[in-house]
Amino acid sequence: MRPVEIAQHFIAEHLKPADIAIDTTAGNGHDSCFLARLVGPEGHVFCIDIQTAALTNTARRLAAEQLEPRTTLIHGDHAQLARLIPLDIQPRIRAIMFNLGYLPGGDKHLITQATSTTGAIHAALALLPTAGVMSIISYRGHPGGLAEHKAVAGALADNHRRYHCVETPNSGPVAWLIDASYRHD
Numbered sequence: 782m783r784p785v786e787i788a789q790h791f792i793a794e795h796l797k798p799a800d801i802a803i804d805t806t807a808g809n810g811h812d813s814c815f816l817a818r819l820v821g822p823e824g825h826v827f828c829i830d831i832q833t834a835a836l837t838n839t840a841r842r843l844a845a846e847q848l849e850p851r852t853t854l855i856h857g858d859h860a861q862l863a864r865l866i867p868l869d870i871q872p873r874i875r876a877i878m879f880n881l882g883y884l885p886g887g888d889k890h891l892i893t894q895a896t897s898t899t900g901a902i903h904a905a906l907a908l909l910p911t912a913g914v915m916s917i918i919s920y921r922g923h924p925g926g927l928a929e930h931k932a933v934a935g936a937l938a939d940n941h942r943r944y945h946c947v948e949t950p951n952s953g954p955v956a957w958l959i960d961a962s963y964r965h966d
């Protein structure tokens with residue numbers, strides 16, 4: 782399985798119908814659609830991206846599957862996660878997905894950055910204080926990718942959460958799987 786599939790498999794084991802989830806990097810909408818299918822018509826998915834082009838692509842993909850009613854698209858920086866998600870919703874979040882790097886088919890210079898990514902990871906873990914799951918796909922191959930990948934490792938270690946890291950050979954993508962109900966000291 783590819784890291785993206787490993788992450789989806791992990792999330793699917795935990796996210797249930799009527800749950801609330803966040804796609805922090807909506808991109809072309811694959812993960813947003815995946816989450817929206819899992820939560821069903823009673824659930825909801827917040828799909829965040831810093832690029833309007835990505836949100837346009839995500840909206841199109843959601844519409845093709847008639848999943849828009851169970852989603853909210855948010856144009857913003859995921860480092861501001863706590864401000865972007867309505868306060869009353871925050872305690873109900875059960876899954877958060879990150880797929881770092883650049884928008885496939887888009888501008889490869891517009892990539893996630895280590896500083897905002899670590900800010901977003903800390904914010905995301907704060908939204909999952911005792912339960913819920915989170916996945917992160919980091920990429921080591923593009924300029925800045927390795928530094929961001931190392932920053933992800935540092936942010937997770939700082940938070941004392943137990944996580945599983947699945948690496949692929951030759952500097953390929955890495956899947957980080959976090960179950961927020963487990964901590965280590």
Ligand SMILES: C[S@@+](CC[C@H](N)C(=O)[O-])C[C@H]1O[C@@H](n2cnc3c(N)ncnc32)[C@H](O)[C@@H]1O
Nearest residue numbers: 806808809810811812830831835858859880884
């Ligand atoms: C690899 S793509 C995501 C792929 C997506 N999950 C999918 O299923 O198609 C990474 C996305 O992160 C977005 N991004 C970069 N920096 C961001 C930030 N600070 N906040 C939110 N999104 C960001 C990019 O615009 C890009 O669309």
